[in-house]
Amino acid sequence: MKIKETLQKATRGTRFLHRQAYRRLGLWHLHKQLDISMALMLLLCIVTFPILMKCSFKKIPTGIEPDTEISEEQSEDEPTSITEEEDVHEDLDNVPVEKELHVSLNELEKRVQLGELDMEMRSLQKGESLISVLSQEKVPTGERMDIVESLELLINLKSLKPGMNMMLFKEKGSLVGLSLAIKEGETVSVLKESDGTWTPFSHTGRVETKTIRWEGSVDRTFSGSAQKAGVPENLVSQIINALDGEIDFSTDIKSAATFDIIAEYKETEGGLEIGSKQLVYVGLSNGKTELHKYAYTPKNGTSGFYDAKGRSVSKQIMKRPLKGKSRVSSPFGVRFHPILRYKIFHKGVDLAAPMNTPIVAAADGKIDLLGRKGGYGKYISIVHAGGWKTAYAHMNGYRKDLKVGSYVKRGEVIGYVGSTGRSTGPHLHFEVLKNKQAVAPHGNNVIQGNQLIGFALEQFQSWAETIHPDFKQHLAGKIPPVPMPKPF
Numbered sequence: 494m495k496i497k498e499t500l501q502k503a504t505r506g507t508r509f510l511h512r513q514a515y516r517r518l519g520l521w522h523l524h525k526q527l528d529i530s531m532a533l534m535l536l537l538c539i540v541t542f543p544i545l546m547k548c549s550f551k552k553i554p555t556g557i558e559p560d561t562e563i564s565e566e567q568s569e570d571e572p573t574s575i576t577e578e579e580d581v582h583e584d585l586d587n588v589p590v591e592k593e594l595h596v597s598l599n600e601l602e603k604r605v606q607l608g609e610l611d612m613e614m615r616s617l618q619k620g621e622s623l624i625s626v627l628s629q630e631k632v633p634t635g636e637r638m639d640i641v642e643s644l645e646l647l648i649n650l651k652s653l654k655p656g657m658n659m660m661l662f663k664e665k666g667s668l669v670g671l672s673l674a675i676k677e678g679e680t681v682s683v684l685k686e687s688d689g690t691w692t693p694f695s696h697t698g699r700v701e702t703k704t705i706r707w708e709g710s711v712d713r714t715f716s717g718s719a720q721k722a723g724v725p726e727n728l729v730s731q732i733i734n735a736l737d738g739e740i741d742f743s744t745d746i747k748s749a750a751t752f753d754i755i756a757e758y759k760e761t762e763g764g765l766e767i768g769s770k771q772l773v774y775v776g777l778s779n780g781k782t783e784l785h786k787y788a789y790t791p792k793n794g795t796s797g798f799y800d801a802k803g804r805s806v807s808k809q810i811m812k813r814p815l816k817g818k819s820r821v822s823s824p825f826g827v828r829f830h831p832i833l834r835y836k837i838f839h840k841g842v843d844l845a846a847p848m849n850t851p852i853v854a855a856a857d858g859k860i861d862l863l864g865r866k867g868g869y870g871k872y873i874s875i876v877h878a879g880g881w882k883t884a885y886a887h888m889n890g891y892r893k894d895l896k897v898g899s900y901v902k903r904g905e906v907i908g909y910v911g912s913t914g915r916s917t918g919p920h921l922h923f924e925v926l927k928n929k930q931a932v933a934p935h936g937n938n939v940i941q942g943n944q945l946i947g948f949a950l951e952q953f954q955s956w957a958e959t960i961h962p963d964f965k966q967h968l969a970g971k972i973p974p975v976p977m978p979k980p981f
Protein backbone atom coordinates (compact mmCIF):
# COMPACT_ATOMS: atom_id res chain seq x y z
CA MET A 494 0.00 0.00 0.00
CA LYS A 495 2.77 2.45 1.01
CA ILE A 496 4.69 1.80 -2.23
CA LYS A 497 1.56 2.38 -4.25
CA GLU A 498 0.92 5.68 -2.48
CA THR A 499 4.47 6.95 -3.02
CA LEU A 500 4.29 5.94 -6.69
CA GLN A 501 1.03 7.85 -7.05
CA LYS A 502 2.54 10.85 -5.33
CA ALA A 503 5.62 10.72 -7.57
CA THR A 504 3.53 10.56 -10.76
CA ARG A 505 1.40 13.43 -9.53
CA GLY A 506 4.58 15.39 -8.84
CA THR A 507 6.08 14.76 -12.28
CA ARG A 508 2.82 15.60 -13.99
CA PHE A 509 2.67 18.86 -12.10
CA LEU A 510 6.30 19.78 -12.92
CA HIS A 511 5.80 18.83 -16.56
CA ARG A 512 2.79 21.08 -16.85
CA GLN A 513 4.45 23.93 -14.98
CA ALA A 514 7.57 23.77 -17.15
CA TYR A 515 5.48 24.18 -20.31
CA ARG A 516 3.45 26.99 -18.76
CA ARG A 517 6.54 28.91 -17.75
CA LEU A 518 8.00 28.60 -21.24
CA GLY A 519 4.68 29.70 -22.66
CA LEU A 520 4.46 26.52 -24.77
CA TRP A 521 1.47 24.88 -23.15
CA HIS A 522 -0.55 25.01 -26.39
CA LEU A 523 2.22 22.95 -28.11
CA HIS A 524 2.70 20.42 -25.29
CA LYS A 525 1.41 17.40 -27.23
CA GLN A 526 3.60 18.01 -30.30
CA LEU A 527 6.64 18.71 -28.11
CA ASP A 528 6.04 15.57 -26.06
CA ILE A 529 5.96 13.45 -29.23
CA SER A 530 9.09 15.00 -30.71
CA MET A 531 10.96 14.63 -27.42
CA ALA A 532 9.96 10.99 -27.23
CA LEU A 533 11.24 10.46 -30.79
CA MET A 534 14.53 12.16 -29.93
CA LEU A 535 14.92 9.96 -26.85
CA LEU A 536 14.32 6.89 -29.01
CA LEU A 537 16.96 8.09 -31.49
CA CYS A 538 19.44 8.58 -28.65
CA ILE A 539 18.81 5.08 -27.30
CA VAL A 540 19.33 3.58 -30.75
CA THR A 541 22.47 5.58 -31.60
CA PHE A 542 24.10 5.43 -28.12
CA PRO A 543 25.60 1.90 -28.48
CA ILE A 544 26.95 2.77 -31.95
CA LEU A 545 28.57 5.95 -30.67
CA MET A 546 30.03 4.10 -27.67
CA LYS A 547 31.67 1.56 -29.97
CA CYS A 548 33.22 4.35 -32.07
CA SER A 549 34.59 6.24 -29.06
CA PHE A 550 36.14 3.11 -27.51
CA LYS A 551 38.11 2.65 -30.70
CA LYS A 552 39.40 6.22 -30.54
CA ILE A 553 40.42 6.26 -26.84
CA PRO A 554 44.02 4.97 -27.10
CA THR A 555 45.05 7.66 -29.59
CA GLY A 556 43.00 10.57 -28.30
CA ILE A 557 43.53 10.59 -24.53
CA GLU A 558 46.89 12.36 -24.10
CA PRO A 559 46.69 15.32 -26.48
CA ASP A 560 43.16 16.12 -25.28
CA THR A 561 44.06 16.59 -21.61
CA GLU A 562 47.17 18.62 -22.48
CA ILE A 563 45.16 21.05 -24.52
CA SER A 564 42.58 21.66 -21.84
CA GLU A 565 45.27 22.32 -19.20
CA GLU A 566 47.04 24.75 -21.44
CA GLN A 567 43.85 26.61 -22.14
CA SER A 568 42.96 27.11 -18.50
CA GLU A 569 46.44 28.43 -17.63
CA ASP A 570 46.86 30.68 -20.62
CA GLU A 571 43.51 32.34 -20.78
CA PRO A 572 42.22 33.34 -17.34
CA THR A 573 40.24 36.18 -18.95
CA SER A 574 37.91 33.74 -20.67
CA ILE A 575 36.84 32.38 -17.24
CA THR A 576 35.86 35.79 -15.89
CA GLU A 577 33.91 36.35 -19.04
CA GLU A 578 32.02 33.14 -18.40
CA GLU A 579 31.27 34.24 -14.84
CA ASP A 580 29.84 37.47 -16.14
CA VAL A 581 27.56 35.52 -18.40
CA HIS A 582 26.25 33.55 -15.41
CA GLU A 583 25.51 36.70 -13.46
CA ASP A 584 23.53 37.97 -16.39
CA LEU A 585 21.55 34.77 -16.43
CA ASP A 586 20.71 35.24 -12.76
CA ASN A 587 19.37 38.66 -13.54
CA VAL A 588 16.90 37.46 -16.13
CA PRO A 589 13.68 39.17 -15.05
CA VAL A 590 11.55 36.00 -15.20
CA GLU A 591 13.49 34.46 -12.30
CA LYS A 592 13.00 37.52 -10.14
CA GLU A 593 9.24 37.65 -10.58
CA LEU A 594 8.77 34.01 -9.68
CA HIS A 595 9.12 34.51 -5.96
CA VAL A 596 5.95 35.49 -4.17
CA SER A 597 5.92 34.89 -0.44
CA LEU A 598 3.27 34.75 2.25
CA ASN A 599 4.90 37.71 4.00
CA GLU A 600 4.68 39.75 0.84
CA LEU A 601 0.98 38.96 0.48
CA GLU A 602 0.36 39.87 4.12
CA LYS A 603 2.17 43.19 3.59
CA ARG A 604 0.06 43.92 0.53
CA VAL A 605 -3.07 43.20 2.58
CA GLN A 606 -1.92 45.80 5.14
CA LEU A 607 -1.30 48.29 2.34
CA GLY A 608 -4.82 47.70 1.11
CA GLU A 609 -3.69 46.29 -2.25
CA LEU A 610 -5.17 42.87 -1.52
CA ASP A 611 -8.19 41.62 0.35
CA MET A 612 -7.93 38.85 2.91
CA GLU A 613 -10.81 36.61 3.89
CA MET A 614 -10.93 33.98 6.61
CA ARG A 615 -13.22 31.02 6.33
CA SER A 616 -13.41 27.47 7.56
CA LEU A 617 -14.15 24.29 5.68
CA GLN A 618 -17.82 23.37 6.11
CA LYS A 619 -19.20 19.87 6.49
CA GLY A 620 -19.29 18.08 3.15
CA GLU A 621 -17.12 20.70 1.49
CA SER A 622 -13.89 19.95 -0.37
CA LEU A 623 -11.11 22.25 -1.43
CA ILE A 624 -12.34 21.95 -5.04
CA SER A 625 -15.82 23.14 -4.07
CA VAL A 626 -14.33 26.11 -2.21
CA LEU A 627 -12.30 26.97 -5.31
CA SER A 628 -15.32 26.74 -7.57
CA GLN A 629 -17.27 29.01 -5.20
CA GLU A 630 -14.38 31.45 -5.50
CA LYS A 631 -14.81 31.25 -9.28
CA VAL A 632 -11.28 30.00 -9.88
CA PRO A 633 -11.00 28.81 -13.53
CA THR A 634 -11.14 25.01 -13.90
CA GLY A 635 -7.55 24.64 -15.17
CA GLU A 636 -6.17 26.63 -12.26
CA ARG A 637 -8.20 24.60 -9.75
CA MET A 638 -6.28 21.49 -10.80
CA ASP A 639 -2.99 23.40 -10.57
CA ILE A 640 -3.82 24.46 -6.99
CA VAL A 641 -4.88 20.97 -5.96
CA GLU A 642 -1.83 19.32 -7.54
CA SER A 643 0.49 21.89 -5.93
CA LEU A 644 -0.97 21.33 -2.48
CA GLU A 645 -0.92 17.58 -2.87
CA LEU A 646 2.86 17.73 -3.09
CA LEU A 647 2.80 18.85 0.56
CA ILE A 648 -0.27 17.30 2.15
CA ASN A 649 -2.92 14.67 1.60
CA LEU A 650 -6.00 16.70 0.74
CA LYS A 651 -8.24 13.85 1.86
CA SER A 652 -7.09 14.58 5.42
CA LEU A 653 -8.75 18.03 5.42
CA LYS A 654 -11.47 18.13 8.07
CA PRO A 655 -14.51 20.35 8.52
CA GLY A 656 -13.65 23.30 10.72
CA MET A 657 -10.16 23.64 9.30
CA ASN A 658 -9.40 27.30 8.78
CA MET A 659 -8.11 28.91 5.62
CA MET A 660 -7.09 32.35 4.53
CA LEU A 661 -7.96 33.56 1.03
CA PHE A 662 -6.00 36.36 -0.61
CA LYS A 663 -7.80 38.19 -3.38
CA GLU A 664 -6.82 40.82 -5.85
CA LYS A 665 -9.82 42.65 -7.29
CA GLY A 666 -12.01 39.70 -6.37
CA SER A 667 -9.91 36.94 -7.89
CA LEU A 668 -7.93 34.46 -5.85
CA VAL A 669 -4.13 34.96 -5.75
CA GLY A 670 -3.25 32.95 -2.66
CA LEU A 671 -4.58 30.41 -0.22
CA SER A 672 -3.24 29.32 3.17
CA LEU A 673 -4.39 26.33 5.22
CA ALA A 674 -3.72 25.86 8.93
CA ILE A 675 -2.63 22.23 9.08
CA LYS A 676 -1.70 21.94 12.73
CA GLU A 677 -0.18 24.00 15.50
CA GLY A 678 2.37 26.35 14.01
CA GLU A 679 2.23 24.87 10.55
CA THR A 680 0.53 26.24 7.49
CA VAL A 681 0.72 25.32 3.84
CA SER A 682 0.04 27.79 1.08
CA VAL A 683 -0.28 28.06 -2.67
CA LEU A 684 0.41 31.42 -4.19
CA LYS A 685 -0.09 32.60 -7.74
CA GLU A 686 3.03 33.73 -9.56
CA SER A 687 2.98 36.64 -11.98
CA ASP A 688 2.97 34.21 -14.94
CA GLY A 689 -0.20 32.53 -13.68
CA THR A 690 1.37 29.36 -12.25
CA TRP A 691 0.79 28.29 -8.63
CA THR A 692 3.67 27.60 -6.25
CA PRO A 693 3.20 25.51 -3.09
CA PHE A 694 5.14 25.98 0.13
CA SER A 695 4.90 25.25 3.80
CA HIS A 696 5.52 27.66 6.60
CA THR A 697 6.28 27.03 10.24
CA GLY A 698 5.85 29.93 12.60
CA ARG A 699 5.01 31.08 16.10
CA VAL A 700 1.57 30.33 17.51
CA GLU A 701 -0.19 32.39 20.15
CA THR A 702 -3.06 31.38 22.42
CA LYS A 703 -5.83 33.97 22.55
CA THR A 704 -9.14 34.18 24.37
CA ILE A 705 -12.55 35.35 23.27
CA ARG A 706 -15.49 36.20 25.56
CA TRP A 707 -19.22 36.39 24.82
CA GLU A 708 -21.64 37.95 27.28
CA GLY A 709 -25.35 38.44 26.81
CA SER A 710 -28.83 37.77 28.02
CA VAL A 711 -31.20 35.07 26.94
CA ASP A 712 -34.08 35.92 24.66
CA ARG A 713 -36.36 32.86 24.52
CA THR A 714 -33.76 30.03 24.34
CA PHE A 715 -30.16 29.78 25.51
CA SER A 716 -28.89 28.07 22.38
CA GLY A 717 -30.47 30.60 20.02
CA SER A 718 -29.27 33.62 21.99
CA ALA A 719 -25.74 32.29 22.49
CA GLN A 720 -25.38 31.57 18.77
CA LYS A 721 -26.75 35.02 17.98
CA ALA A 722 -24.01 36.47 20.20
CA GLY A 723 -21.44 34.58 18.11
CA VAL A 724 -20.79 31.44 20.17
CA PRO A 725 -20.03 28.61 17.69
CA GLU A 726 -22.76 25.96 17.46
CA ASN A 727 -20.48 23.12 18.61
CA LEU A 728 -19.59 25.01 21.81
CA VAL A 729 -23.27 25.67 22.55
CA SER A 730 -24.12 21.98 22.28
CA GLN A 731 -21.04 21.09 24.35
CA ILE A 732 -22.28 23.41 27.12
CA ILE A 733 -25.79 21.95 27.03
CA ASN A 734 -24.49 18.35 27.00
CA ALA A 735 -22.15 19.02 29.91
CA LEU A 736 -24.44 21.02 32.16
CA ASP A 737 -27.88 19.55 31.60
CA GLY A 738 -28.77 17.75 34.81
CA GLU A 739 -26.98 20.46 36.77
CA ILE A 740 -29.38 22.99 35.32
CA ASP A 741 -32.47 22.58 33.16
CA PHE A 742 -31.97 24.60 30.01
CA SER A 743 -35.68 24.59 29.12
CA THR A 744 -37.07 25.72 32.49
CA ASP A 745 -34.21 27.46 34.36
CA ILE A 746 -32.54 29.39 31.56
CA LYS A 747 -35.29 31.47 30.03
CA SER A 748 -35.63 35.13 29.04
CA ALA A 749 -33.58 37.58 31.11
CA ALA A 750 -31.13 34.90 32.29
CA THR A 751 -27.56 35.91 31.47
CA PHE A 752 -24.60 34.01 30.07
CA ASP A 753 -20.87 34.62 30.10
CA ILE A 754 -18.74 32.28 27.97
CA ILE A 755 -14.97 32.28 27.44
CA ALA A 756 -13.09 30.19 24.89
CA GLU A 757 -9.46 29.83 23.89
CA TYR A 758 -8.02 29.46 20.42
CA LYS A 759 -4.64 29.37 18.70
CA GLU A 760 -3.51 31.78 16.04
CA THR A 761 -0.46 32.00 13.76
CA GLU A 762 1.59 35.16 13.31
CA GLY A 763 -0.35 35.84 10.13
CA GLY A 764 -3.67 35.84 12.00
CA LEU A 765 -4.80 32.41 10.83
CA GLU A 766 -6.82 30.54 13.42
CA ILE A 767 -5.75 26.94 13.99
CA GLY A 768 -8.10 24.16 14.99
CA SER A 769 -11.32 25.00 16.77
CA LYS A 770 -12.16 27.14 19.79
CA GLN A 771 -11.97 25.38 23.16
CA LEU A 772 -14.32 26.27 26.01
CA VAL A 773 -12.61 27.42 29.21
CA TYR A 774 -15.43 29.02 31.17
CA VAL A 775 -19.25 29.05 31.28
CA GLY A 776 -21.26 31.30 33.59
CA LEU A 777 -25.07 31.16 33.76
CA SER A 778 -27.34 33.15 36.02
CA ASN A 779 -31.11 33.55 36.30
CA GLY A 780 -31.28 35.68 39.43
CA LYS A 781 -31.92 32.67 41.69
CA THR A 782 -29.26 30.22 40.54
CA GLU A 783 -25.72 31.06 39.56
CA LEU A 784 -23.37 28.68 37.86
CA HIS A 785 -19.65 29.26 37.29
CA LYS A 786 -17.90 26.36 35.56
CA TYR A 787 -14.34 26.12 34.33
CA ALA A 788 -13.64 23.60 31.56
CA TYR A 789 -10.44 22.04 32.76
CA THR A 790 -8.31 18.92 32.29
CA PRO A 791 -6.22 18.11 35.36
CA LYS A 792 -2.83 16.46 34.77
CA ASN A 793 -3.49 12.70 34.35
CA GLY A 794 -7.16 13.30 35.03
CA THR A 795 -10.42 13.43 33.15
CA SER A 796 -11.50 16.69 31.63
CA GLY A 797 -14.65 18.21 32.99
CA PHE A 798 -16.50 21.30 34.12
CA TYR A 799 -15.14 22.31 37.52
CA ASP A 800 -16.51 24.90 39.93
CA ALA A 801 -14.14 27.34 41.63
CA LYS A 802 -13.70 24.93 44.57
CA GLY A 803 -12.39 22.22 42.23
CA ARG A 804 -15.47 20.00 42.10
CA SER A 805 -16.47 18.61 38.74
CA VAL A 806 -20.05 18.06 37.63
CA SER A 807 -21.63 14.63 38.17
CA LYS A 808 -22.94 13.31 34.88
CA GLN A 809 -25.59 10.84 33.96
CA ILE A 810 -24.68 8.33 31.25
CA MET A 811 -27.00 8.89 28.27
CA LYS A 812 -29.71 6.25 27.96
CA ARG A 813 -30.02 6.40 24.18
CA PRO A 814 -26.75 7.63 22.70
CA LEU A 815 -28.19 8.39 19.27
CA LYS A 816 -28.87 11.56 17.34
CA GLY A 817 -32.35 10.87 16.11
CA LYS A 818 -35.30 8.62 16.86
CA SER A 819 -34.85 5.02 17.98
CA ARG A 820 -36.96 2.14 19.23
CA VAL A 821 -35.96 -0.51 21.80
CA SER A 822 -36.00 -3.67 19.68
CA SER A 823 -34.57 -5.89 22.41
CA PRO A 824 -34.34 -4.90 26.08
CA PHE A 825 -31.57 -5.48 28.60
CA GLY A 826 -31.62 -8.62 30.75
CA VAL A 827 -32.74 -12.23 30.57
CA ARG A 828 -34.88 -13.10 27.59
CA PHE A 829 -36.35 -16.34 26.39
CA HIS A 830 -35.37 -17.37 22.91
CA PRO A 831 -38.66 -18.12 21.11
CA ILE A 832 -37.20 -20.67 18.68
CA LEU A 833 -34.28 -22.23 20.53
CA ARG A 834 -36.38 -22.30 23.75
CA TYR A 835 -33.65 -21.35 26.19
CA LYS A 836 -32.87 -18.33 28.37
CA ILE A 837 -30.12 -15.98 27.34
CA PHE A 838 -28.78 -12.88 28.99
CA HIS A 839 -28.75 -9.76 26.85
CA LYS A 840 -25.86 -7.63 28.11
CA GLY A 841 -27.12 -4.45 26.52
CA VAL A 842 -30.05 -2.81 24.87
CA ASP A 843 -30.80 -2.94 21.14
CA LEU A 844 -31.91 0.36 19.71
CA ALA A 845 -33.35 0.05 16.21
CA ALA A 846 -32.66 3.18 14.14
CA PRO A 847 -32.26 4.04 10.47
CA MET A 848 -28.97 3.15 8.79
CA ASN A 849 -26.22 5.74 9.46
CA THR A 850 -28.03 7.51 12.33
CA PRO A 851 -25.16 9.22 14.21
CA ILE A 852 -24.08 7.44 17.41
CA VAL A 853 -22.71 9.68 20.18
CA ALA A 854 -20.53 9.06 23.22
CA ALA A 855 -22.83 8.48 26.22
CA ALA A 856 -20.35 10.27 28.54
CA ASP A 857 -16.91 11.89 28.49
CA GLY A 858 -14.15 9.32 28.19
CA LYS A 859 -11.32 7.71 26.29
CA ILE A 860 -11.73 5.15 23.49
CA ASP A 861 -10.06 1.87 24.49
CA LEU A 862 -11.28 -0.36 21.64
CA LEU A 863 -12.14 0.50 18.05
CA GLY A 864 -12.44 -2.19 15.41
CA ARG A 865 -14.22 -5.40 14.46
CA LYS A 866 -15.08 -7.68 17.38
CA GLY A 867 -16.61 -11.00 16.26
CA GLY A 868 -20.42 -11.04 16.30
CA TYR A 869 -20.41 -7.42 17.52
CA GLY A 870 -19.19 -6.28 14.10
CA LYS A 871 -17.73 -2.79 14.03
CA TYR A 872 -17.32 -1.91 17.67
CA ILE A 873 -16.19 0.92 19.96
CA SER A 874 -15.78 0.89 23.70
CA ILE A 875 -15.13 3.92 25.88
CA VAL A 876 -13.67 4.05 29.39
CA HIS A 877 -15.14 6.72 31.70
CA ALA A 878 -14.22 7.93 35.17
CA GLY A 879 -15.29 5.98 38.28
CA GLY A 880 -15.02 2.45 36.79
CA TRP A 881 -17.65 3.03 34.12
CA LYS A 882 -17.46 1.81 30.57
CA THR A 883 -19.81 1.95 27.56
CA ALA A 884 -19.75 -0.14 24.36
CA TYR A 885 -21.34 0.36 20.94
CA ALA A 886 -21.75 -2.50 18.44
CA HIS A 887 -22.89 -3.34 14.88
CA MET A 888 -21.78 0.09 13.65
CA ASN A 889 -21.71 0.86 9.95
CA GLY A 890 -18.62 3.03 10.34
CA TYR A 891 -16.58 5.14 12.74
CA ARG A 892 -16.00 8.86 12.73
CA LYS A 893 -12.91 9.23 10.50
CA ASP A 894 -10.44 10.84 12.92
CA LEU A 895 -11.07 8.57 15.91
CA LYS A 896 -8.63 5.93 17.12
CA VAL A 897 -7.80 4.00 20.27
CA GLY A 898 -6.75 6.61 22.84
CA SER A 899 -8.91 9.46 21.47
CA TYR A 900 -10.81 11.49 24.06
CA VAL A 901 -14.49 12.07 23.36
CA LYS A 902 -17.04 14.32 25.02
CA ARG A 903 -20.59 13.43 26.02
CA GLY A 904 -22.82 13.90 22.98
CA GLU A 905 -19.96 13.91 20.47
CA VAL A 906 -20.51 11.75 17.36
CA ILE A 907 -18.34 8.61 17.34
CA GLY A 908 -19.87 6.59 14.47
CA TYR A 909 -22.98 5.53 12.59
CA VAL A 910 -25.69 2.90 13.01
CA GLY A 911 -25.23 -0.20 10.88
CA SER A 912 -25.78 -3.91 10.79
CA THR A 913 -22.26 -5.36 10.89
CA GLY A 914 -21.49 -8.61 12.71
CA ARG A 915 -24.30 -10.93 13.89
CA SER A 916 -27.22 -8.62 13.23
CA THR A 917 -30.51 -8.88 11.39
CA GLY A 918 -31.09 -5.18 10.70
CA PRO A 919 -29.69 -1.74 11.39
CA HIS A 920 -29.54 -1.17 15.16
CA LEU A 921 -27.19 -0.11 17.91
CA HIS A 922 -26.34 -2.67 20.57
CA PHE A 923 -25.42 -0.46 23.54
CA GLU A 924 -23.84 -1.69 26.78
CA VAL A 925 -23.10 0.07 30.07
CA LEU A 926 -20.65 -1.57 32.47
CA LYS A 927 -19.77 -0.67 36.04
CA ASN A 928 -16.58 -2.37 37.26
CA LYS A 929 -16.87 -4.82 34.33
CA GLN A 930 -20.46 -5.81 35.26
CA ALA A 931 -23.19 -5.09 32.72
CA VAL A 932 -25.90 -2.82 34.13
CA ALA A 933 -29.22 -1.67 32.65
CA PRO A 934 -28.52 1.14 30.16
CA HIS A 935 -31.90 2.73 30.93
CA GLY A 936 -31.07 2.93 34.67
CA ASN A 937 -29.87 5.99 36.54
CA ASN A 938 -26.15 5.55 35.87
CA VAL A 939 -24.28 8.53 37.25
CA ILE A 940 -20.58 9.16 36.92
CA GLN A 941 -19.68 10.91 40.15
CA GLY A 942 -17.85 14.18 39.83
CA ASN A 943 -14.25 14.57 40.80
CA GLN A 944 -12.91 16.67 43.70
CA LEU A 945 -9.46 18.09 43.12
CA ILE A 946 -7.30 18.13 46.24
CA GLY A 947 -3.84 19.28 47.31
CA PHE A 948 -1.46 20.33 44.58
CA ALA A 949 -3.92 19.50 41.78
CA LEU A 950 -6.42 21.92 43.36
CA GLU A 951 -3.78 24.64 43.69
CA GLN A 952 -2.81 24.18 40.04
CA PHE A 953 -6.42 24.39 38.93
CA GLN A 954 -7.20 27.49 40.98
CA SER A 955 -4.14 29.43 39.87
CA TRP A 956 -5.07 28.61 36.26
CA ALA A 957 -8.73 29.62 36.78
CA GLU A 958 -7.63 32.95 38.22
CA THR A 959 -5.99 33.77 34.88
CA ILE A 960 -9.15 32.80 32.98
CA HIS A 961 -11.86 34.85 34.70
CA PRO A 962 -11.38 38.26 36.38
CA ASP A 963 -14.09 37.40 38.96
CA PHE A 964 -12.63 34.05 40.00
CA LYS A 965 -12.28 35.19 43.66
CA GLN A 966 -16.00 35.99 43.75
CA HIS A 967 -16.85 32.61 42.23
CA LEU A 968 -14.78 30.98 44.98
CA ALA A 969 -16.48 32.98 47.74
CA GLY A 970 -19.87 31.89 46.43
CA LYS A 971 -23.03 33.92 46.08
CA ILE A 972 -22.96 37.17 48.00
CA PRO A 973 -25.62 36.83 50.75
CA PRO A 974 -28.48 39.32 50.49
CA VAL A 975 -28.16 42.37 52.76
CA PRO A 976 -30.47 41.76 55.81
CA MET A 977 -33.41 44.11 56.22
CA PRO A 978 -32.79 46.74 58.89
CA LYS A 979 -34.62 45.94 62.12
CA PRO A 980 -37.38 48.36 63.04
CA PHE A 981 -36.58 50.45 66.15
Ligand SMILES: [Zn+2]
Binds near residue numbers: 823839841842843923
Ligand atom coordinates in the same frame (compact mmCIF):
# COMPACT_ATOMS: atom_id res chain seq x y z
ZN1 LIG B 1 -27.94 -6.56 21.39
